[in-house]
Amino acid sequence: MTLVELLVVLAIGAILTSVSIVALGAIRSRADQAKCASNLRQIGMALQAYADDHHGVFPPTSHTTGASIEEAWVYKLRRYMGDGFDEIRVSPADPKREARLESGGTSYILNSYLFVPEYDPFGRQISQPLNRPAAIRRPASTMVAFTISESAPIGIQNDHTHSGRWESWAAVLQDISPDLHRAGEPTADHTRGRSNYLFADWHVEAWDAADLKALIDSGQNPAVPPK
Numbered sequence: 001m002t003l004v005e006l007l008v009v010l011a012i013g014a015i016l017t018s019v020s021i022v023a024l025g026a027i028r029s030r031a032d033q034a035k036c037a038s039n040l041r042q043i044g045m046a047l048q049a050y051a052d053d054h055h056g057v058f059p060p061t062s063h064t065t066g067a068s069i070e071e072a073w074v075y076k077l078r079r080y081m082g083d084g085f086d087e088i089r090v091s092p093a094d095p096k097r098e099a100r101l102e103s104g105g106t107s108y109i110l111n112s113y114l115f116v117p118e119y120d121p122f123g124r125q126i127s128q129p130l131n132r133p134a135a136i137r138r139p140a141s142t143m144v145a146f147t148i149s150e151s152a153p154i155g156i157q158n159d160h161t162h163s164g165r166w167e168s169w170a171a172v173l174q175d176i177s178p179d180l181h182r183a184g185e186p187t188a189d190h191t192r193g194r195s196n197y198l199f200a201d202w203h204v205e206a207w208d209a210a211d212l213k214a215l216i217d218s219g220q221n222p223a224v225p226p227k
Contacts, residue, residue, distance in 0.1 A: 037196045043088065050076060056133060056134055114225065146195070219220075
């Protein structure tokens with residue numbers, strides 16, 4: 001074998017290795033996305049079961065109850081999730097998965113439009129939360145839960161969005177992780193990849209991060225419950 005032939009063989013080997021790594025990354029990303037979607041569906045069914053047992057009302061977020069594990073919404077659902085609770089409350093793609101497991105946190109956060117009432121500058125409540133199935137007019141189009149931002153702290157108090165502030169892509173990225181399911185490192189603008197979204201009829205949709213950014217850039221906020 002000549003030197004040129006050896007170099008060709010090495011180059012081909014390097015290319016095949018690179019392709020294999022990329023392919024394995026894509027396969028793992030799809031598997032994690034499927035498990036994450038399953039988690040969200042189970043959370044949705046647990047939310048419904050909880051509401052059925054509590055006068056038609058979903059559990060509150062830490063905005064109302066404070067930073068207590070005993071009062072956290074995800075722990076209110078624990079008995080409805082059974083033995084798989086710890087596997088369900090964290091996403092397999094969450095880079096802070098182990099830390100959230102240890103701290104009692106969750107990879108999934110609830111839509112503040114449904115769970116957090118609005119207040120005027122004087123502290124008076126000016127809206128009612130939509131934290132009950134009967135108050136949601138279009139369940140199939142109403143977002144309930146998202147995957148938490150990878151940069152968010154791990155504490156249990158980080159359990160809901162601030163969706164009313166989603167006037168820019170930067171504000172969205174502070175709350176959620178629209179590119180959680182991707183092969184490789186994130187891009188600077190976090191638009192390569194996708195994430196799962198739970199709706200109030202308990203179906204889950206996977207949206208490309210670039211599509212969500214396009215909506216936000218056009219002035220549309222998909223977290224707003226449709227009327």
